[in-house]
Amino acid sequence: MSLRTLRLASRAALAAMAAALFVATPTHAQTVTGSGSTLVQPLLNRWNQDNLRSQWTAESQPSGGLDYEASGSMAGVMRIKDRAVDFGASEVPLSPEEAKQYGVAQFPIVVGGVAAAVNLPGVSQGALKLSGELIADIYLGKVKTWSDPAIKALNPDLALPADEIRPVRRSDGSGTTFAFTSYLAKISEGWKTVGAGQTVEWPVGRPARGNGGVAEMISRTPNSIGYLDLATARKAGLTVASLKNAAGAFVAPSAEGFQAAAANAPWNAANDFGVSLVDAPGAAAYPIVVTTFALVPDARPVATGTAAALAFFNWGFERGDSVAAELGYVPLPPETVEKIRGYWRDKLGAEPTLEPQAG
Structure with missing residues (x-):
C-alpha cells in the first residue's frame, strides 16, 4: 500500500x-x-x-x-x-x-x-486535618509555623515540625485558584478582604505556573503547602490533607467525596x-x-x-x-x-x- x-x-x-x-x-x-x-x-x-x-x-x-x-x-x-x-x-x-x-x-x-497538598515527611495521606479558616490564616500570613496552636488543636496526635510554613500558589489566572479562593472566602471572614477569583492579591505565597508547576514546587520545598487538582497531586506522589466540610467532617479528596458533593447538582x-x-452539603x-x-x-x-x-x-x-x-x-x-x-x-x-x- x-x-x-x-x-x-x-x-x-x-x-x-x-x-x-x-x-x-x-x-x-x-x-x-x-x-x-x-x-x-x-x-x-x-x-x-x-x-x-x-x-x-x-x-x-x-x-x-x-x-x-x-x-x-x-x-x-x-x-x-x-x-x-x-x-x-x-x-x-x-x-x-x-x-x-x-x-x-x-x-x-x-x-x-482541588486538594491541599503538603511536603511534610512522616505525615500519611489524609492524616493532616485542616479547616478553611486555618488554610486562610496560613495564606494570610497569620499562621506561620507547623507547630502553631491552631494546627495542633486539629492534629493533636501528629508529630509536626516547628518549621516555617511555605505556602505555594498559582501565578496564572486559574479555575483551580477560583475554586480554592471561593472556599476560603465562603468559610473565612478574614479572607473576604482578599476575595475569590482566578487571580487574587495573595498576602503570602511562592508563585508557580499551572498545577504541574505547583506540584513541582511543593515536591522540592520542604514544609510547603499548596493547592492543585487531585490527579496531578497523585501523579507527583504528594501527600494531601483532609479538609473540614460544611457538615463539620474532615474528608480527604477522593472520587467518592467529589461524587457526594455533586450528587444533587442542579444541572440546567x-x-x-x-x-x-464548593462547600456543598453532606x-x-x-x-x-x-x-x-x-x-x-x-x-x-x-x-x-x-x-x-x-x-x-x-x-x-x-x-x-x-x-x-x-x-x-x-x-x-x-x-x-x-x-x-x-x-x-x-x-x-x-x-x-x-x-x-x-x-
Whole structure:
C-alpha cells in the first residue's frame, strides 16, 4: 500500500468517526484545538490517547486528535472568545449573559476536586486535618509555623515540625485558584478582604505556573503547602490533607467525596449548566469540588472544528468514564449527559448519535 493510500485511509477513518457521532456540518479528519484548565488536562490527554488508539485498524492509522494547551482557565476563556481554538475549558462557569456576550455555548465535561497538598515527611495521606479558616490564616500570613496552636488543636496526635510554613500558589489566572479562593472566602471572614477569583492579591505565597508547576514546587520545598487538582497531586506522589466540610467532617479528596458533593447538582441547560459545588452539603462531601466546563462557539451551522470538538467530548462521555474514575475525577451522570446532548441539538443544531462509536 502506498503512503498516499495510507494517508487517505487515515483521513477517512477519522472522518467516519465524526460522521458516526454527529449529524452536523460535514467534517474531515483534523486536529481539535483546545486551551484552558490545567485541572482537566490529565483527563483530556488520556481521552485523546485512548480515542486515537481505538482508531487503529489493519489498514489505517489515526490522524487528527487533540492539541490541548493547559494555559489556565482565564486564558482558555479568552482564547475561545477570540476564536483562536476550537474549544476552551474552565472551572469558572460563565453566566448566561457572559456566554451570550462571548458568543459561546457552555456545558460540563467532568467533576473534579482541588486538594491541599503538603511536603511534610512522616505525615500519611489524609492524616493532616485542616479547616478553611486555618488554610486562610496560613495564606494570610497569620499562621506561620507547623507547630502553631491552631494546627495542633486539629492534629493533636501528629508529630509536626516547628518549621516555617511555605505556602505555594498559582501565578496564572486559574479555575483551580477560583475554586480554592471561593472556599476560603465562603468559610473565612478574614479572607473576604482578599476575595475569590482566578487571580487574587495573595498576602503570602511562592508563585508557580499551572498545577504541574505547583506540584513541582511543593515536591522540592520542604514544609510547603499548596493547592492543585487531585490527579496531578497523585501523579507527583504528594501527600494531601483532609479538609473540614460544611457538615463539620474532615474528608480527604477522593472520587467518592467529589461524587457526594455533586450528587444533587442542579444541572440546567437553561442557564448553560452554571453550577457551583464548593462547600456543598453532606457528611461525605469533599468541600472543594469543581466542574470543568467546555466552551464552544455558539453558531449555526456548527463549524468543522466545533463539530470535531463535540465528537471528541461525545466519545469521552461514551467511553471515558472508567479513565476519569481511575484518575480521580467523577464522570457526569447519564441523565446529565443526555441533557448536554439535548443542549447541543437545541442550541447548536448538532445531532449526536446515542450509540457509542465502534472501535
